[in-house]
Amino acid sequence: MRKPLFKSLYWKISFVFLMVLLLLGIAFNFLTLFSAEMYFQEGNQRLHREFAKYIAALLQPYAQDSLDQREITRVFHKVREMNPSVEIYLVDTTGRILFASTSLEDLKVDHVAIEPIQKFLQVEGKKFTMGDDPRGVHKEKVFSAVPFLLGSRQMGYVYVILGGEEYDSALQFIQQNYILQLGVRTLLISLVAAALIGLVSIAYLTKQLRNLTKAVSAFGSGNLSQRIPVQTHDEIGNVAQAFNQMADTIQRHMDELAAMDSMRRELIANVSHDLRTPLSSMQGYIETVMMKNGVLSAHERQQYLQTILDSTLKLNKLVQELFELSKLEAKQTLPAIEPFSLTELVQDVTQKFQPQAEKQGVVLKTSFEKDFPLVSADIGMIDRVLQNLIENALNYTRKNGQVMLELVQVNSKIQIKVSDTGCGIPLSELPHIFDRFYRARGPRTRSDGAGLGLAIVKKILELHGEAIHVESRENAGTTFTFHLPLHRREVR
Numbered sequence: 138m139r140k141p142l143f144k145s146l147y148w149k150i151s152f153v154f155l156m157v158l159l160l161l162g163i164a165f166n167f168l169t170l171f172s173a174e175m176y177f178q179e180g181n182q183r184l185h186r187e188f189a190k191y192i193a194a195l196l197q198p199y200a201q202d203s204l205d206q207r208e209i210t211r212v213f214h215k216v217r218e219m220n221p222s223v224e225i226y227l228v229d230t231t232g233r234i235l236f237a238s239t240s241l242e243d244l245k246v247d248h249v250a251i252e253p254i255q256k257f258l259q260v261e262g263k264k265f266t267m268g269d270d271p272r273g274v275h276k277e278k279v280f281s282a283v284p285f286l287l288g289s290r291q292m293g294y295v296y297v298i299l300g301g302e303e304y305d306s307a308l309q310f311i312q313q314n315y316i317l318q319l320g321v322r323t324l325l326i327s328l329v330a331a332a333l334i335g336l337v338s339i340a341y342l343t344k345q346l347r348n349l350t351k352a353v354s355a356f357g358s359g360n361l362s363q364r365i366p367v368q369t370h371d372e373i374g375n376v377a378q379a380f381n382q383m384a385d386t387i388q389r390h391m392d393e394l395a396a397m398d399s400m401r402r403e404l405i406a407n408v409s410h411d412l413r414t415p416l417s418s419m420q421g422y423i424e425t426v427m428m429k430n431g432v433l434s435a436h437e438r439q440q441y442l443q444t445i446l447d448s449t450l451k452l453n454k455l456v457q458e459l460f461e462l463s464k465l466e467a468k469q470t471l472p473a474i475e476p477f478s479l480t481e482l483v484q485d486v487t488q489k490f491q492p493q494a495e496k497q498g499v500v501l502k503t504s505f506e507k508d509f510p511l512v513s514a515d516i517g518m519i520d521r522v523l524q525n526l527i528e529n530a531l532n533y534t535r536k537n538g539q540v541m542l543e544l545v546q547v548n549s550k551i552q553i554k555v556s557d558t559g560c561g562i563p564l565s566e567l568p569h570i571f572d573r574f575y576r577a578r579g580p581r582t583r584s585d586g587a588g589l590g591l592a593i594v595k596k597i598l599e600l601h602g603e604a605i606h607v608e609s610r611e612n613a614g615t616t617f618t619f620h621l622p623l624h625r626r627e628v629r
């Protein structure tokens with residue numbers, strides 16, 4: 138998607154920036170012009186503040202009883218011949234123009250404001266004062282003024298506009314002024330330099346933004362390994378860093394999802410395999426029994442049926458365990474914590490396994506002190522844990538071996554140890570035995586489990602906030618250890 142050229146951030150910022158520069162330049166120029174003009178005018182006024190006094194002295198002889206119009210006009214003309222840049226007026230005390238050095242028809246107004254004149258006289262012309270210029274309606278100019286007497290009575294003022302040269306425009310003013318020209322040129326050069334530097338910096342900044350956008354959209358279109366190199370520690374750098382963190386998180390989650398997905402596939406593969414084996418054996422035996430119905434001896438028939446029964450038991454156990462584990466993993470069954478006597482539970486469980494142990498020629502023993510305190514846990518779940526651990530211990534322990542269940546109080550917890558003198562677990566397999574469907578390979582594997590027993594144990598203890606540890610030496614034995622909290626009242 139290409140944006141129209143002038144809609145890009147670069148152009149927007151540049152445009153605003155250039156406009157600001159331009160306005161600044163114009164404002165600065167006008168300010169300079171204005172103040173320069175003022176400066177000249179002020180100088181002009183200071184220099185010629187006595188000018189009106191001098192003219193009044195020339196005129197006074199022609200204003201004794203009445204005004205001698207001819208003589209006054211003559212004096213006006215004479216003065217203007219010597220100094221053509223001035224305009225001379227004789228005004229009455231209200232500011233009405235009586236005489237002017239130019240013809241009265243050229244004037245735009247017939248009177249001038251009196252306040253500036255009074256102010257001028259008050260400060261004796263030492264402060265910059267502007268007054269009406271009768272030749273231009275809106276333009277004020279510097280002037281010189283002095284009271285004018287008719288006989289001994291004040292009749293008005295001599296009012297002299299100190300025009301200096303007339304400038305039609307600011308441009309003309311600049312053109313005729315070297316210093317100003319220099320100033321304006323310097324200003325123009327610095328403005329151009331500022332514009333160039335500004336445009337380059339904006340280009341640099343927006344380039345970083347463009348890089349950001351590029352990286353984000355690359356990430357968006359699937360390149361999860363896309364990261365942005367953090368070059369600066371400003372806001373853009375912060376955005377880059379935040380993006381990188383977000384990308385890391387997303388990637389981690391994606392990896393986790395992928396791992397979970399592959400685990401799920403594996404699970405389905407495992408389950409279907411473990412279901413198929415007993416099923417096909419059942420099918421085979423049932424077919425045989427049906428086909429050879431008349432030929433089979435009672436003993437054979439009994440044997441076949443026993444095999445079929447074993448397979449259904451195995452299937453049943455597998456489905457049961459799967460169901461249990463998936464419920465635990467989905468957190469559908471949460472432990473119902475209650476106080477109970479662990480010693481009683483241990484006795485029950487060992488009693489249940491005693492026949493199997495005897496059959497295998499293995500000694501199954503328990504060890505705990507009398508008056509053992511209560512623990513807080515889900516009794517059904519802990520029953521499951523103990524069963525699974527003892528079942529394993531018996532399955533992997535040969536004749537004349539021993540399986541031991543030990544309870545010891547350690548601080549505010551009970552330590553439970555299930556140890557055997559069986560075949561042990563190779564070091565390389567230890568990290569995996571709690572994984573779902575993990576079963577150590579080789580001739581040691583005697584049980585007909587599916588590799589879910591320890592996964593269930595670990596999950597249950599996790600739900601209780603506890604961990605399980607295993608220690609094992611090959612051909613020497615294995616010990617599983619975990620803890621359960623004492624019932625609150627029992628903590629002393």
Ligand SMILES: Nc1ncnc2c1ncn2[C@@H]1O[C@H](COP(=O)(O)OP(=O)(O)O)[C@@H](O)[C@H]1O
Pocket residue numbers: 525529530533557559560561562570571575576577578582584585586587588589590591592615
């Ligand atoms: N007490 C033990 N002694 C030796 N190996 C054991 C013991 N307990 C567990 N294992 C190993 O851990 C594996 C996983 O155990 P488990 O999850 O209960 O699955 P299963 O008992 O169905 O094989 C077993 O296959 C076995 O190799």
Ligand SMILES: [Mg+2]
Pocket residue numbers: 525528529584586588589590591
């Ligand atoms: Mg097992």
